[in-house]
Amino acid sequence: METVTITMKNPPALYLEADNVTPDNFAGKTAAKIAELSVHEGNTTSTLGKYFEISGNAGATAADTKIIVKGDVKKVKYLGMKMSAGEMVIEGSTDQYVGAWMTGGKLLAKGNVEAFAATAMKGGELIIEGNAGNYLGAAYRGDWRGMSGGKILVKGNAGSDIGMYMTGGEMVINGNVDVHLMTHAEGGKTIVKGNAPSKVGGQMVDGTIFIFGSIDTMMPGFKPNGEVELEVEGVKATFAHYIGDMGERHKKKKGAVVYANLYKKI
Amino acid sequence: MSEYIIKNGNVFDPVQGIKGDKKDIAIKDGKIADKVSSSAKVIDAKGMTVMAGAVEIHAHIAGPKVNLGRIYRPEDKLFSCTPTKGMERMGGGASIPTTFKTGYEYAKMGYTTAMEAAMPPLFARHTHEEIRDTPIIDEGAFPVFGNNWFVLEYLKNHEVENTAAYIAWLLRVTKGYAVKVVNPGGTEAWAWGLNCLSVNDPVPYFDITPAEIVKGLIEANEYLGLPHSMHIHPNNLGNPGCYETTLDTLKLAEGMKAKNKFGRESVMHLTHTQFHSYGGTNWGDFESKAKEVTDYVNKNKNITIDTGNVTLDETTTMTADGPFEHHLTGLNHLKWANCDVELETCAGVVPYIYSPSISVCAIQWAIGLEIPLMMKDPMRCFITTDHPNAGPFTRYPRVIKWLMSKKARDTQINAFKHKDKVLSQTSIGSLDHEVTLYELAQMTRAGPAKSLGLANLCGGLKPGMDADVAVYNFNPDTPVADPENIEKAFSRCAHVFKSGVEVVKNGEIVGTGHKRTLWVNVKVNDNPQVMRDINEKFLKYYSITQANYEALGHHFVPNPYALEVDATHV
Numbered sequence: 001m002e003t004v005t006i007t008m009k010n011p012p013a014l015y016l017e018a019d020n021v022t023p024d025n026f027a028g029k030t031a032a033k034i035a036e037l038s039v040h041e042g043n044t045t046s047t048l049g050k051y052f053e054i055s056g057n058a059g060a061t062a063a064d065t066k067i068i069v070k071g072d073v074k075k076v077k078y079l080g081m082k083m084s085a086g087e088m089v090i091e092g093s094t095d096q097y098v099g100a101w102m103t104g105g106k107l108l109a110k111g112n113v114e115a116f117a118a119t120a121m122k123g124g125e126l127i128i129e130g131n132a133g134n135y136l137g138a139a140y141r142g143d144w145r146g147m148s149g150g151k152i153l154v155k156g157n158a159g160s161d162i163g164m165y166m167t168g169g170e171m172v173i174n175g176n177v178d179v180h181l182m183t184h185a186e187g188g189k190t191i192v193k194g195n196a197p198s199k200v201g202g203q204m205v206d207g208t209i210f211i212f213g214s215i216d217t218m219m220p221g222f223k224p225n226g227e228v229e230l231e232v233e234g235v236k237a238t239f240a241h242y243i244g245d246m247g248e249r250h251k252k253k254k255g256a257v258v259y260a261n262l263y264k265k266i
Numbered sequence: 267m268s269e270y271i272i273k274n275g276n277v278f279d280p281v282q283g284i285k286g287d288k289k290d291i292a293i294k295d296g297k298i299a300d301k302v303s304s305s306a307k308v309i310d311a312k313g314m315t316v317m318a319g320a321v322e323i324h325a326h327i328a329g330p331k332v333n334l335g336r337i338y339r340p341e342d343k344l345f346s347c348t349p350t351k352g353m354e355r356m357g358g359g360a361s362i363p364t365t366f367k368t369g370y371e372y373a374k375m376g377y378t379t380a381m382e383a384a385m386p387p388l389f390a391r392h393t394h395e396e397i398r399d400t401p402i403i404d405e406g407a408f409p410v411f412g413n414n415w416f417v418l419e420y421l422k423n424h425e426v427e428n429t430a431a432y433i434a435w436l437l438r439v440t441k442g443y444a445v446k447v448v449n450p451g452g453t454e455a456w457a458w459g460l461n462c463l464s465v466n467d468p469v470p471y472f473d474i475t476p477a478e479i480v481k482g483l484i485e486a487n488e489y490l491g492l493p494h495s496m497h498i499h500p501n502n503l504g505n506p507g508c509y510e511t512t513l514d515t516l517k518l519a520e521g522m523k524a525k526n527k528f529g530r531e532s533v534m535h536l537t538h539t540q541f542h543s544y545g546g547t548n549w550g551d552f553e554s555k556a557k558e559v560t561d562y563v564n565k566n567k568n569i570t571i572d573t574g575n576v577t578l579d580e581t582t583t584m585t586a587d588g589p590f591e592h593h594l595t596g597l598n599h600l601k602w603a604n605c606d607v608e609l610e611t612c613a614g615v616v617p618y619i620y621s622p623s624i625s626v627c628a629i630q631w632a633i634g635l636e637i638p639l640m641m642k643d644p645m646r647c648f649i650t651t652d653h654p655n656a657g658p659f660t661r662y663p664r665v666i667k668w669l670m671s672k673k674a675r676d677t678q679i680n681a682f683k684h685k686d687k688v689l690s691q692t693s694i695g696s697l698d699h700e701v702t703l704y705e706l707a708q709m710t711r712a713g714p715a716k717s718l719g720l721a722n723l724c725g726g727l728k729p730g731m732d733a734d735v736a737v738y739n740f741n742p743d744t745p746v747a748d749p750e751n752i753e754k755a756f757s758r759c760a761h762v763f764k765s766g767v768e769v770v771k772n773g774e775i776v777g778t779g780h781k782r783t784l785w786v787n788v789k790v791n792d793n794p795q796v797m798r799d800i801n802e803k804f805l806k807y808y809s810i811t812q813a814n815y816e817a818l819g820h821h822f823v824p825n826p827y828a829l830e831v832d833a834t835h836v
Contacts, residue, residue, distance in 0.1 A: 143341035144600060249599065 001066050001087070002059035004034060006052040008071030014042040015095060016051060019078035023065035023086025023105060026058040034058065062086040062105065069094075080107045083124070096133070099126045102150070115159065121169065123150040134159035134178070137171055147171070147188060163190050166207060172233065182209055185260065191233055204245045204260035212237075212265045221245035222262055230263065239263035269294045269302040270763065272735060275311030276742045278703045279318060280645065280712035281726025285704045286742050291316060293733040296766035300729045309761055313741040317707050319378025319734030319764065321725050323714040324497070324537045324572050325653040326584055327368050328382045328396035328407065330389045330605065331613040335362040335582045335654070338603050339617060342582065354775045361581040361654040369401035369781075371660050373769050376736025376759045379715075379724050379784075382407040383497070383537065383652075384448060384586045386607040387414075388808075388815070390440035394822040397783055402769050404724075404827070406443030406784035408497055409436055410586050412450035412479055415609040415807075416799065418472040421482035429486040431793035434833065435800065437492075439816040441785040441823050444494035444718070445487050448586040450476040452501050453612055456589040463502045465514045476501050480518045484533050490788050490833045491526040493719025495570070497535040503590050504541050509555035512542040516562055519569060528719030528829075531568065535717055538574025538652035539563075540634040546691075549626055554692035556636035564642045570717040571641070572650040575634035575665045576627065577657025578678075580619045585655065588612035609807055620657065625684035625691075630656070632694035635668055635675065639697045644708035645716065663756035667749050669701040674749035703742055719829065720784075733766035780825060787828040 004026055017040040026034050035049025048054070052071075059065040063085040073079065073094045080088045080099045086106075090098070093111030100119035109117075112130035118137045132154045137147035138161055146165035157175035164180065166188040176194035183199070185207040195213035202219050210232050222244035230239050243259035251258045270293040277289040292302040326332050336342070336359060347358035348367065357367025372380055385393045385407040397405045411417050411433065420429040433445060451469035452462035458470040465477040480498065487496045502511035519534040536542065545555040563569050585591060588604055591614025595602035598618060606612040620627040634656065641647035649666070653659035667674045679695065682688050689695045701709070715725025724732050740755035758773030767779040804812045817823060 139341075140344055141340045142338065143344075 001064050002057055003066045003068060004031065004054065004056040004058050005068045005070060006034075006048070006054050008051060008073055008076075009053045010051050011072055012041045012051060012075055014075075016041050016076045017078055018048065018076050019081040020048065021067065021069070021079050022081060022083040023058070023062040023067060023088065024082065024084055026067060027062045027065050027086075028058060028060055030057045031055055059086075083107065093130060099124070102126065112156070118147060118150075118152055120145055121147045121150050121152070125150060126152045128152070128154045128156070131156035131175070132158040132162070132173075134161050135164065136162040137166055137169070138162065138164035144184070146185070157194065163188065166190070176213065182207060182260075193233070201244055201260055201262050203248050205248050205250060206258055206260050208261045208263070210239070210263045210265070215264060218242070219245060221247045227266065228263070232263075238266045240266055268766070269299075269306035270309060270766070270768070271302050271306045272309045272311050272316055272737060272761070275314050275316035275737060277316045277727065278707040279727040280704065280708045281318075281721070281728050281731075284727070291727055291735060292729075293735065293763060293766050296733055298727050298729050298731050298733050298735075309737065311737050311760070313743070314760055315703060315738040315740045315742055315755075316727075317376065317703075317736050317738070318711045318726050318731075319724060319736050319762065320376050320710040321714040321718065321720070322372065322377055322380035322650070322659065323535070323648050323718060324383040324650045325380055325659050326383055326655070327380060327653065327659075328365070328400060328405070329385055329393035331384075331584045331586075331615055332362060333392070333396065334603050334605065334613075335584050335615045336364070338601065338615065339582055352774065352776075353778065361579070361658045363658075363660075365396050365399040366401060369403055370775050373402040373762055373764070373775065374758050374773055375660075375662055375756060376738065376762055377403060378734035378736070378762070378764045379404045379720070381405065381443065381718065384446055384613075385409045385440065385442060386586070386611050386613065387436055387440045387442070388607050388610055388810075390442070390815075390817040391822055394441060394783065394817045398822065398824055400781070401778045402764055402775075402781055404764075404782045404784055407441070408444045408446035408494075409440050409442040410446045410448050410611045411436075411483060412447030412498075413452070413454040413586075413611050415454075415472075416803070417479065417483065418451070418454065418469065418474055421479055422472060422474040424478070424482060426482060426485045426489055428793065428796050429482055430489045430833065431790050431796040432800070433486055434490060434788035434790040435796065437786050437788060441783060441817045441826065443784055443786055444492060445483055445496045447480065447483060447496060447498045448611065449499060449501055449503065449590065450479040452476065453586060453588050456592075456612070457606065461589040463505070464511055465501060465518065467501070477514075477518055480515060484519060484522055488522065488525045488533060489836060490790070491831055492788070493526065493528045493530065493786055493829050493831070494717065495524065495530060495532045495535050497537060499537050499585070499587060500542055502542075503585075503587055504544070504594070506544050506546040506548055506552050508542055508544050509559055512536070512539075512559055513562055516559075516566065516569060519566070522568060524568065526719060527831075529716060529721045530719045532570040532646070532717055533568045534570075536563070536569060536571045538650065538656065539571045539637050540574040540576065540630060540656060541652070543633050543637065552626055552629055552691065554629060554633045554636055556633050556640055557693065560637055560640040563646070564640075567646070570646045570648070570713070571637070572648040572652075572714075573634050573637050574650055574652040574656045576620050576630040577651055577661035577664060578620050578622050578627065578631055579657045579661065580617070581654045581657055582615060583618045583655045584613065584615045586611045586613045588614045590614070591616050594618070608809060609803060622681060623683035625687045628682045628684055628688045629691050631678070632688050632692040634665075636692060636694055636697060638669060638701065638709065639699050644701075644705040645713045647709060648714045648717070649709050663753045666701075666706060666756050667753040670706070670752050671746065671749035672698055672700055674752070677749070733763050735761070735763040737761040782825045782827040783823045784827050784829065785823070786831060788831040788833055790833050
């Protein structure tokens with residue numbers, strides 16, 4: 001695997017849209033060619049090389065390419081957007097849409113990421129060592145197809161509306177989340193090791209939520225369904241089981257109605 | 267104005283019966299000319315196909331429901347935006363493009379005239395503002411009449427003359443083009459929680475049936491002698507077994523004759539026929555009844571149709587058939603928007619994905635192609651996708667590919683997940699006909715122009731007609747090696763002229779022309795009763811006054827082109 005390191009040397013005055021920073025777009029290119037890839041600052045199109053110092057050549061394919069992003073990229077959006085293979089490491093905190101629409105590969109963000117990370121993610125692995133913003137793994141504005149595959153791990157906290165319209169894949173949040181978790185979801189799994197305040201699983205049709213901490217206010221559409229012993233993320237515990245959202249339509253599988261499942265650790 | 271001569275192209279023009287002859291087309295002062303001076307700019311069209319600009323007879327491209335679709339589907343613009351480039355302003359949207367993108371995309375495919383198929387009269391101003399902002403193409407808009415309270419009240423007593431006077435008034439104040447009917451009576455019935463699924467279902471309160479509405483509107487249309495015929499989206503759209511309602515609707519035109527000075531021979535235009543040609547009793551035994559519907563239309567010469575081809579895309583359905591959209595959101599569980607339009611109509615919007623791996627969608631695809639392949643007279647069957655309902659209009663080149671190449675159809679059939687079901691429920695597999703370029707020119711130019719009453723203006727290359735010309739990089743003399751080349755050639759024209767102005771060159775916009783709004787100005791005798799009824803309805807029911815109703819003046823219709831009709835003699 002070849003490694004390309006891009007280091008912010010000339011931070012943008014406005015937010016920089018850098019959707020070309022992916023192993024897919026770097027593949028087969030030399031450092032000089034990578035510097036020529038386009039970025040947008042406001043309504044101005046310029047080159048990656050104007051903002052970043054680029055060292056190292058990419059591998060022949062995305063899978064052979066690793067990108068390390070160094071320096072202050074707090075005002076850079078879309079890093080790793082649509083990546084399908086290879087690796088990316090973002091050493092600092094970054095802005096919105098990290099790993100959005102990604103289909104494969106591994107993306108590690110060592111700092112915090114802003115909203116819309118992993119929007120409509122289909123595959124691959126996203127690890128956020130800091131905190132994630134709102135709408136993690138959610139659907140794009142207006143769309144009904146959120147995260148459908150892949151894995152997300154957030155070591156810190158995550159914001160509100162995460163997993164909105166999720167249809168598949170798995171998210172683990174080591175910290176707390178904000179309101180509206182897996183709203184409208186039709187599949188997938190979210191494990192929150194901390195607390196979730198309220199609006200957990202609103203209008204959820206299918207899918208699974210585990211909450212290890214507290215829920216301040218349960219949605220009225222979730223119905224208690226006994227207690228179960230489960231091993232989740234290596235932790236054996238008793239969980240209160242709820243099914244819901246009773247106010248929504250639900251599919252039938254082999255004659256039985258399929259509900260979304262909410263498990264809260266007791 | 268500049269002169270042009272398009273030399274040595276293979277010309278296809280049904281108006282003059284030219285079937286691929288190598289001819290020069292001269293353009294002078296915005297019109298097709300017999301000859302031009304030696305200073306005319308020469309366009310070399312050797313090895314290319316030359317046709318008149320294409321005419322779109324039915325698309326939803328302007329107005330409140332189109333805009334509602336744009337507003338509530340931001341995801342439709344995701345990754346489909348095009349930045350400013352040369353003369354082109356930025357655009358966006360895949361199934362519901364922005365106004366600018368709409369104009370550019372039509373022009374690049376060689377379309378120069380398009381009809382907005384359903385204008386709610388109350389929102390005529392909005393519709394005209396969008397038409398104004400859609401560059402290049404001439405446009406008209408069809409106000410909807412099939413659920414209008416005036417029409418229901420007059421036709422309940424078979425008052426054709428009053429209906430005609432009201433139509434004349436409404437076309438004038440809304441700058442409308444034709445009489446459009448959507449789910450006659452059914453949309454109004456839905457306001458009462460009901461629908462009209464057959465032509466004999468009574469409309470609640472109004473005590474009238476769809477059959478009476480349809481017959482009465484045809485009579486009023488011919489009483490006035492409008493350029494276009496009554497244009498109908500019948501009851502019971504999109505349901506298994508709906509073809510029977512379609513045949514019942516078509517039979518209402520029996521014995522009726524067109525009366526007009528525009529050369530139109532039809533009295534009824536059946537739109538998006540694909541959605542109305544379904545057999546079966548449920549989605550499991552869903553099957554094609556394209557043969558039954560086209561057999562009837564083939565025999566009855568006073569009907570024209572358009573296809574409504576499913577293009578197998580993710581799109582946005584929108585129709586003034588409010589109850590249908592509510593039914594659809596119950597089927598696909600996707601977001602639904604609805605708007606009631608006071609005394610006139612309502613509209614619904616729901617996204618839809620025509621997936622090649624769903625058997626019903628694949629059968630719908632096949633039905634859309636069976637219809638034009640089964641129609642004996644291409645002058646009475648026009649290509650549409652009922653944009654954006656069965657697919658975006660930008661897919662016309664793909665539909666043309668499927669029509670012109672059996673090989674392309676077979677490739678698609680073989681790609682379907684439920685291929686056997688498509689072959690057992692339709693007869694697409696046994697249809698060998700490949701549409702010729704001459705037939706294509708009939709289906710997309712001369713035919714729709716004639717049905718719209720525009721035969722003297724557009725859809726042909728006869729000297730004196732508007733110089734709307736499309737030059738395709740497609741050589742009819744060489745066999746088509748790969749059907750993909752058909753799609754490519756019809757996607758981007760080598761040259762397009764709109765009223766003599768070059769607007770497209772090598773697939774790029776090079777001019778925006780002098781876009782016109784086509785409307786129909788009917789003179790009728792004074793009708794004090796209808797005027798009194800209009801005043802009363804505005805005072806009693808409408809949420810706005812008459813003064814705020816009319817689409818008047820330069821702001822709404824900056825460049826009008828009125829087709830004059832005198833109905834005072836009758």
